[in-house]
Amino acid sequence: MPDHAGSASRPPAKHGVPDIAPELAIAAYGIHKTYSATKRSPARMALRGIDLEIPRGSIFGLLGPNGAGKSTFINIMSGMVRKSAGQMSLWGIDIDLHPRAARAAIGVVPQELNMDPFFTPRETLELQAGFYGVPRAERRTEELLGLMGLADKAEAYVRQLSGGMKRRLMIGKAMVHEPPILVLDEPSAGVDVELRRQLWAMIRRLNSEGVTIVLTTHYLEEAQELCDHIAIIDNGAVTANESTVQLLKRLDHKTLIIEPTSRLSAAPADLLDLAPVLTDEGTLIFTWRQGAVRVEDLLDRIRAAGIAIKDLKTQEPDLEDVFVALTGPKS
């Protein structure tokens, strides 16, 4: 009988994942990725040396615009893409030395929904559990169906499910082997507001049960609602990596945009202490630090300065503002 080397001293394993609790759920150092040139496109450097340490227990957001390299990083974790250089460990397990054990530590929900439309949700979860070698007695198919709100759809064909149900099934599928880390690539892309709320609640619940969550998003709002840590990736490099609270401190401003009824030739002298900007389109923009000014008072002063307001809107900082705050205005 083959002897499992060192099995006596090794901690008990759950579906191939050692029963350990590393400080870092994910550690990545100097990750580079260059996609090779093809007939149609030249070689493309997608990651330029990513260093990231993701603490166990966190909800960690990888935030960045389209094309930043987020999916490339996720796909290196899941084994879909080979890194060109660097070192990565998942749950303390090096992906080059022990690829199978490392990958057993994560469940990945890819950006694209890829499911066989001819299986039912129950069959989909059973097949996936079989794929991971989860013994029948330890499968959690029914529990996952319930958790994902799909108990009454267990026997429906996947092609008959709504987009939201499919996405929840994908999450269930990623969880069949009870990985300590769940990775979601753009969970909210193309998802309506109601479903997004449901997804967020589900993510929070899994996290409160001890699952470390890593998600990518290009919505600042999503990262700031859900994540306790945010790393910003831009053009294949990490440009910020800190707690959400710290990151938002850099952005504690608000903006009010006023469209006056009649065009102004200059910002009114009475309002100069508020540093308004008169744009070429004729709108007047006020920006202030959160709490420094009350919108009500601001509007009173604008009217008192003789400006009739045709339209107005307020603006919260968005991803673009984060980049400006981090790197200074782009020239």
Ligand SMILES: Nc1ncnc2c1ncn2[C@@H]1O[C@H](COP(=O)(O)OP(=O)(O)O)[C@@H](O)[C@H]1O
């Ligand atoms: N399979 C691939 N082959 C070649 N280039 C790719 C491939 N996948 C992604 N890229 C390129 O790598 C860069 C990063 O893409 P991606 O990781 O998908 O970014 P994100 O997920 O942040 O939108 C982009 O310039 C993209 O065009």
Ligand SMILES: [Mg+2]
């Ligand atoms: Mg992507």
